[in-house]
Amino acid sequence: MSPADAPVLALTCGEPAGIGPELAVMLADDGVIPARVVAVGDPALLAERAAMIGREVRVLELDRDEPPPAARQGVLPVWPVTLRAASRPGELDTANADHVLETLDVALAACRTGQAAGMVTAPLHKGVILEAGHAGFTGHTEYLRDACGVDEVVMMLATDSALHAREANWQGNAALRVALATTHLPLREVADAITGTRLKRLLHILHADLRRWFGVEQPRIAVCGLNPHAGEGGHLGREEIDVIVPALAALRAEGLTLDGPLPADTLFTPRHLEGVDAVLAMYHDQGLPVLKYAGFGRAANITLGLPLVRTSVDHGTALDLAGTGRADLGSLRVAVALAAEMARRA
Ligand SMILES: NC(=O)c1ccc[n+]([C@@H]2O[C@H](COP(=O)([O-])OP(=O)(O)OC[C@H]3O[C@@H](n4cnc5c(N)ncnc54)[C@H](O)[C@@H]3O)[C@@H](O)[C@H]2O)c1
Numbered sequence: 001m002s003p004a005d006a007p008v009l010a011l012t013c014g015e016p017a018g019i020g021p022e023l024a025v026m027l028a029d030d031g032v033i034p035a036r037v038v039a040v041g042d043p044a045l046l047a048e049r050a051a052m053i054g055r056e057v058r059v060l061e062l063d064r065d066e067p068p069p070a071a072r073q074g075v076l077p078v079w080p081v082t083l084r085a086a087s088r089p090g091e092l093d094t095a096n097a098d099h100v101l102e103t104l105d106v107a108l109a110a111c112r113t114g115q116a117a118g119m120v121t122a123p124l125h126k127g128v129i130l131e132a133g134h135a136g137f138t139g140h141t142e143y144l145r146d147a148c149g150v151d152e153v154v155m156m157l158a159t160d161s162a163l164h165a166r167e168a169n170w171q172g173n174a175a176l177r178v179a180l181a182t183t184h185l186p187l188r189e190v191a192d193a194i195t196g197t198r199l200k201r202l203l204h205i206l207h208a209d210l211r212r213w214f215g216v217e218q219p220r221i222a223v224c225g226l227n228p229h230a231g232e233g234g235h236l237g238r239e240e241i242d243v244i245v246p247a248l249a250a251l252r253a254e255g256l257t258l259d260g261p262l263p264a265d266t267l268f269t270p271r272h273l274e275g276v277d278a279v280l281a282m283y284h285d286q287g288l289p290v291l292k293y294a295g296f297g298r299a300a301n302i303t304l305g306l307p308l309v310r311t312s313v314d315h316g317t318a319l320d321l322a323g324t325g326r327a328d329l330g331s332l333r334v335a336v337a338l339a340a341e342m343a344r345r346a
């Protein structure tokens with residue numbers, strides 16, 4: 001495929017006070033881009049951050065309906081979305097919450113019209129968007145679910161094997177994929193959110209999208225229990241017996257290949273992971289610490305179940321690093337490479 005035929009990916013720059021804008025600049029400076037990436041953000045901010053971190057990157061402001069040219073090292077095409085207020089690295093400002101959401105809307109619209117083959121999102125800050133008055137906002141995943149009008153999506157993070165091939169010294173678990181049964185929910189509410197209906201919907205999406213996007217013919221999914229030791233036969237919680245086991249039995253009868261529910265503390269060991277295509281964890285901090293331990297900075301976040309391609313980085317806004325140029329570009333590279341691969345499969 002020639003560079004001019006590479007898929008167009010809309011890269012939202014995320015929270016302007018975070019590391020998103022400078023990661024977009026660093027990506028343009030990187031030169032190894034398997035897509036025509038167009039940043040969605042404020043061109044002046046991007047030029048300012050490029051200068052701040054000492055990168056010679058030319059910001060190429062496009063019209064919103066103008067396709068980006070073939071990728072060129074040192075050039076960052078941008079679909080402009082103007083900041084609402086000046087932004088300084090590390091300093092959150094509720095005035096820019098609408099700017100951040102507008103970048104998502106612009107990228108979504110581009111995916112819907114076919115201007116973009118997918119979207120990649122740099123990190124936003126959930127707290128500042130909530131403080132700005134967007135009650136109920138809990139992240140890209142749920143925002144995109146609602147904007148696309150689908151009932152359910154699945155957040156899955158995956159380490160990337162394509163990138164590992166370029167890194168001879170990579171030691172991480174190249175094949176780990178972790179999906180979540182609940183996402184951005186207070187721990188207190190997790191048990192009630194895990195219903196049989198929900199688990200069946202999520203596992204249908206996970207099964208279908210592992211086939212569709214990752215080319216896994218007959219996915220084998222390992223499912224974590226919720227309670228310690230998967231409930232210890234009901235002595236340490238009954239959710240496994242009352243909810244998870246019956247849901248998995250119904251899905252097995254439909255032909256899905258499922259392990260579990262297994263105690264989460266030992267599920268993530270080589271013997272139990274052998275031959276497993278993805279793990280379904282019951283909640284955010286049951287699954288993601290393992291994934292991030294295995295591959296932080298070399299993993300991407302994918303929203304399954306959407307009618308469009310969306311990937312993201314495996315990290316947040318890193319306000320402590322913003323403006324320093326010291327943020328690691330690795331996860332954004334993975335997220336872009338994965339979105340480009342998914343766009344080709346679409
Ligand atoms: N995709 C997303 O939009 C996304 C993902 C995760 C967290 N967040 C949000 O980001 C905000 C901050 O979250 P947090 O503090 O829990 O996590 P964080 O990932 O921003 O930071 C955790 C630690 O990791 C470091 N780190 C993060 N990214 C890095 C990079 N690219 N290179 C080197 N070091 C890096 C930070 O400096 C910090 O020490 C929260 O509002 C959270 O909701 C957004």
Ligand SMILES: N[C@H](C(=O)O)[C@H](O)COP(=O)(O)O
Nearest residue numbers: 139140141142301312314315
């Ligand atoms: N749970 C994700 C993580 O820890 O990496 C993250 O917060 C991103 O969520 P969204 O993609 O929904 O914003």
